[in-house]
Amino acid sequence: MRRAVISVVIIAVLLACAAGVEYAQGRIPREDPLGLRLLYLPTAEYLEMLSLGNKGFLADYLYIWAIQYYAQFKANDRFLYLDKMFNLITDIDPLYRDPYRIGAVIMLMEAERDPQSRKKSVFKLLEKGMAAIPDDYALAEEAAWKARIFFKDDNLAAHYAAIATARPNAPHWTKRFYGHLKSGSWTNAQSIAYWEGVLAEAETDYQRMVSLNHLYDLKVKRDREILNPLLKQFADRFGRCPESWEQLTAAGVLQSAPLDPAGNEYGIDSENCEIVAQKEIRKD
């Protein structure tokens, strides 16, 4: 019994010593050797071989390690070898979506310090994912949002949104997002043609409603471009703006009262001398 107690005490003392030494070692300030370790990481080709057939798990491990490491706050070199790390992970398992998404998010955190270089890295990583997973729309959509929100580049956003819409199983709203992004560069006629296509592809009531709303706005805009000059023409002839469509038809300017895309008669804002749609219209 006594021998057993002594043995337990010796083991406990040795373990406590080991823990103490480990703690003391941890407190010694050292240069972060991680940079060197990362710099000399083998290529994906060799790491794949070393994984003995478990490259997916190796990629998972590196990915989890990377998000833990880059999430730590460090004053300097916080994003050391960020591109290299996420390129390595995605080289090992090119079909793994998360590293493309999260890698791009982490890269964006550094965008304030070096916007141009980061912009290049973010889209390079996402484009790599788009090429590796051709049936995936989410990475292209992610790129479109990042271009629009973080880099305020609607042309680039539209480029990626177009890629997203062309992907199989792209949800309806990616098409709507693309139409919205292109609204600034397309003519009204082009937009109407596009949104009619979007409406035709709508499968749910909600999708139809949103598409119809856009079409409504676009068609009202088109009608406004036609009808407002007619109101001005009447005002020039009679010195006042018409108060009803009957006055215009009586004057021979129009044959009948024009209807909005929903089939309702347009109103006339006599004060500003322009048409008014029944529905709230976005003035964009």
Added chain:
Amino acid sequence: MRAVYTIARNTFREAIRDRILYLFLGFAVLLIVSSKLFSMLTVGDETKIIKDLGLGAIQFFSMLISVMMSVMLVSREVENRTAFNILAKPVRRHSFILGKYFGLLAIIVANLLLMTAALLVIIFLYQGEIDLTIFTGAGMTFLEMAVLCAFAVLFAMVTKPILGSVLTLAVFVVGHMTQGIWLLTERLQDAVTRFIVAVVYYVLPNLERFNFKSELVHSLPIPAAAVWWAILYALIFTALALFLAWLKFREKDLL
């Protein structure tokens, strides 16, 4: 055939008595703890990580069984001369080898079934649906282990138990790295050296031919031809290793 069946059954029982199925418990604990841990640490698809980890662990634990048990069970009989008792009966030496081999394979199958079931349950808990494609992964691991067990039986016949384990482990490691040997053939300038390296590549079992984990995890189609060729490949290497083991065992003097 009856002798083969009897030896296989006894080998299986012996392994059960050696508490080999306890390895399954290790697998289950590893899977449960690590899946919980990884789900806390990762951002994104947790199921992908669990599948990767589960399939990798199934392969690793099966390899452990193959490396340790094959050599332990077969070498022990040969070293302790207990094989003599069996061979004193009307049992041919090839029946002894086949019986041992199929007994070991039965242990692998039992463990594989338990581990696959555990993985299916964990995936079901995370994903909410039963992913039967995991059985394809388990089937491929079985083929890989069938080849490895055959090599383990061969090494048990030709060398000492510890060296046999090391050699079997080497077959596992090299079998997963043969692609590197093939890369050499593409980079070497000298035709003769290239030919020799190519011969080495073809002589060694390429265990990556049984690796469909990437397709399974990413829900990609697996070409049926690749599966059939993998089965044929496993059969050929198994037959070759067992034949070499029989050649060696035939000449072995147990007295």
